[in-house]
Amino acid sequence: MGGAQRPPQRRLGQWFGVLPFFVFSSLFLIGPTLILAYRSFEAPQGGLTLDNYRQLTSELVLNAYGMSVRISLTTALVGGLFGFLLAWAVSMGGLPRPFRSITTTFSGVASNFAGVPLAAAFIFTLGRIGLVTALFKVFGIDLYETGFSLYSFLGLSLVYLYFQIPLMVLVVLPALDGLKRDWREAAENLGATPGQYWRYVALPVLLPSILGTMILLFGNSFGAHATAYALTGGLFTLGTLLIGQQISGDVLHNPGLGYAVAMGMVMIMALSILIYSLLQRRSERWLG
């Protein structure tokens, strides 16, 4: 299709095909973020300043960010481990074939089952009236006496794993499929034990993909708001909940700091997505 010979206005016309996309993204994705970015550098009396970012080290902000980091790290590691084990079990662990499709379909459902319904489901399971809490009571253990609470670091982490594990399964399963059978046979022919095969062949090849997906899980939990809000009524100390409180009523007593907190969150998310895609590209060299 000799595009080169087209009259100039036709070439300009090509841009109209993508124009709505750029206008729309500017209005509803880029614009809102840019205004927060701009405001985060604004001083209360006008003029530009870095002061808002310096105040990110205030106690309230650090506590909220700290809890977000703790929960995200924990659920990324634990979710990554169990997700990997499950993916391994249904792909090469010798479970009957149907288990694989059950697992992938269920993972698709569970990774989308976040927010209010998920919070409600856990309240009925591990809340004060929850079924599992009641079961423990039958055996003489009062969970809430032992210090456990659904509305705590541990409780929230348990809830988040419900969408973290499935995401790990869905992203890591294709990587496991990418392991070539030849590699295993070659390793066996050279006298490697299954342990040695995993240690020197499979894991090094899979590692970028596993690490990358765990970083994706980190971001996935770091930016989550709805589930935590529904579970705690928005009053828990957590990065996203702090931003929510700031929207409703300037709890930081400094609008500029609120914008800086929001931008800090965007930067951490951007960094985790960036590392994820770099590692994913690296793993595609072997597993693509």
Add this chain to the structure above:
Amino acid sequence: MTISTAPAPLAAGPPVSAAPARGSRLWSWLAFLVVALYFVLPLVATFYWSLRAEKGVLGFEAYRKLFADANFLPAFSESIVNAVLAIFLSLLIIVPTAYWVTLRLPGLRPVVEFITLLPFVIPAVVLVFGLIRLYGRPPLLLTATYGSSRVVLVCVYAAISFPYMFRSVDNGLRAMDVRGLTEAAQGLGAGWGTILRKVIFPNLRVALLSGALLTFAIVIGELTIALFMAQHTLGPYMAELTRSKVYEPSAMAIVAFAITWAAMGMIAYISRERKQM
């Protein structure tokens, strides 16, 4: 926001490898059972509670009460309308964009891909923060009334669906000969509008349908953005219900799970259908 994924179109899977050792099969069962227990227990507990609204008997009283609640159906139907509008808006924007990027402007691909990933980078709570600041005061006063806020909400939902929609449409375009089909249609005298409407759209049916279903599953119960824009949709309604009622939330969670399951099941089903064609 949380990142969502459609069930992978049921791939044929890897070639069945040599039977694993008995030990590893034992570990597989163990891993599967432990994880399965964790996933099934909350569903069982919630379902159990949803049957207990009537004293002394198991029944569907909680579901009846939920559907009889004067606020439930309006919120539900408003969310459905929002989701459907957002899906159409997203399709109208993404299909031409993906088509042009594939065929005419491949140089723009990295830019478009980057922008479609933005909803993963900007958490929903940050996005709604920016929206309120941008449109909550003059000169761009768009969040002043309930109706205009609703328009913004639908537009944001469409934008949030970009990662899924673009990925889905892009995969669909890769699976067909876009250039050949376009040239054939042009040779028969079709204009761009006709080509998109009569050639590209029909060939993309499966891709569009999975993108649409995934968007529906994500948007239907969305809480964060609707909450801060004071919209009376399903998400804020469910959050309020969870705070104020005892049994209805369990029925609500089961219904929500069924909706998500239906959407994902349909995606798996239609992508398998195509495989067999």
